[in-house]
Amino acid sequence: MLAEKYPYYLANRPEQPNADLEVRDKYRGTVATRVALADTAAIERAIGAAEAAADDMAAMAPFERQKVLNHCVTRFTERAEELAQALCVEAGKPIKDSRGEVTRLIDTFRMAAEEAVRNEGHIQNLETGARSKGYRGMYKRVPIGPCSFISPFNFPLNLAAHKVAPAIAAGCPFVLKPASLTPIGALLIGEILAETELPAGAFSILPCRRDGAELFTTDARLKLLSFTGSPDVGWDLKARAGKKKVVLELGGNAAVIVDNDADIDDAVARIVFGAFYQSGQSCIGVQRILVHADVYETFRDKLVAATGKLVSGDPSDENTFVGPLISENEAKRLEGWIDKAVDAGGKLLCGGKREGAILQASLLEDVPASQPLCAEEAFGPVAVLSRFDDFEQALDRVNDSRYGLQAGVFTRDLYRMLRAWDRLEVGGVVIGDVPSWRADNMPYGGVKDSGLGREGVRFAIEDMTEIRNLVIRTP
Known part of the structure; x- marks a missing residue:
């Protein structure tokens, strides 16, 4: 070949x-x-x-x-x-x-x-x-x-x-x-x-x-x-x-907001893709998932179930969704970040196991914001969930990052959409989809680091x- x-x-x-x-x-x-x-x-x-x-x-x-x-x-x-x-x-x-x-x-x-x-x-x-x-x-x-x-x-x-x-x-x-x-x-x-x-x-x-x-x-x-x-x-x-x-x-540690009026099934499907496509090795891959408290449990359970169905393995297999990271050292680094997050009080919802350069698609919750999985760029098949009660609070938490590439917001509220566009400190805001989406003719780039x-x-x-x-x- x-x-x-x-x-x-x-x-x-x-x-x-x-x-x-x-x-x-x-x-x-x-x-x-x-x-x-x-x-x-x-x-x-x-x-x-x-x-x-x-x-x-x-x-x-x-x-x-x-x-x-x-x-x-x-x-x-x-x-x-x-x-x-x-x-x-x-x-x-x-x-x-x-x-x-x-x-x-x-x-x-x-x-x-x-x-x-x-x-x-x-x-x-x-x-x-x-x-x-x-x-x-x-x-x-x-x-x-x-x-x-x-x-x-x-x-x-x-x-x-x-x-x-x-x-x-x-x-x-x-x-x-x-x-x-x-x-x-x-x-x-x-x-x-x-x-x-x-x-x-x-x-x-x-x-x-x-x-x-x-x-x-x-x-x-x-x-x-x-x-x-x-x-x-x-x-x-x-x-x-x-x-x-x-x-x-x-780089980035892209965030997505799921508001309480979102279509949960649609948001789950898109976030599974955004977090784990090409094994999470994308600078706009979904890393931080902020979900309104009203729908948090329902969303979390559906996301965990969908993530658990992803096939890991040989990238030449048509059924494989998560292949190897670029090197085994990168997989080991990310495995260490997961272990550190769990030791700090985070809960591993699914995944977390590594075989060589392949790390399973992994989800965690309740990870302290200071942990590398939240604060730095993971660049692999890992995402962290957290809940919010107030939309303005969610915007503040997206901005609480040294990065600012793209952000996604699942909401049907026109005024919240415009508020997110005004307030989020990123190069692009994607409404109704994940920050991982890009068209090749649009202006693409970031702010801050x-x-x-x-x-x-x-x-x-x-x-x-x-x-x-x-x-x-x-x-």
Whole structure:
């Protein structure tokens, strides 16, 4: 299924100087394939090639950029099952979730193809006073230049797509560092990009060790850094990025509120999905569940029953809902957090057992807010329930977090919906659904320790372009 080895892509071309990076099957623990690993010299060459390609990328007509993106849409569609199977192996992602991510990869490139011919400017009325009589203005958006992208392991295809596709639409060359644990998806994207007529040097996709990636952050030739990953790493990169623009998509401990007028069965079904899909390894996965006291017992019992039916195991099995975490160490960490929460007075309602890298879907209640399961990002198949009596109290508790990515609210009350939108300190509020829901064209990002800036195709293009003004005086 996977090739024996994979090259990296430097200035649009595959290179195989070594096969030093082992990529493991996350379920079986065996080596699935090997990948070329870039050294500092290769990264230096890639950045130089991107800088040299900047003028040619900027000069591409919008329809030419669109043609590249549409080619990718066609080829991703043709190779959809191959992409899904590779993702299932390298990330341990259940095959149904893997196919869903391939669909989003295709959608993201399709949206970028549409936006590539919509990068329009604006006519300005400058005659706002006597001193500007006879002046008119307009502006357009121009590519910012070479971009640096660092993508995470949990969505190896789609989160890379949210950087790569807007860059092509905007006319920016780029260098991409995919996660070392899951590089195959990004390299397959590179294989398909190499089939296009992008200018030489327009893209490089370079797996590398963390200590070899310094240039992705510090090199002044790069005009934008877009990073998706952990808060500690992200803010450190920003501090060292120099003058370049920085976009950060970081972590969260997303909360969902279930009000007393909610459709309980619907809320249960959506929260089971939001908490445990792709084994909980999502920065907007449901972690904190706040339920009105009037419906708490009914909701809890139904949620526990539904969670207990989830199948754990081999991610290639069509029936599997919870596969392995990215590593056994991550599963051990989360198992330790559960034990610590129970020792602090929390009650384990279901799950909690670990076998290798697989942790059962787990629910707890009465966990003190200071415990890591509440205060930090779990990033696994664990969620914590608590009850509230007053809606304002629930909003306060959602805000009692250093994170602020997205929140969900199950309510039918229009005024409470608007109150949540006004008060919740998050980048997005989702009504009638879980915070885990995302459409790839919406502005997506967080506040506080959850990040800086917004992704979503059109919004990423805005970050990858700058406004250039034109003023015309009529004598």
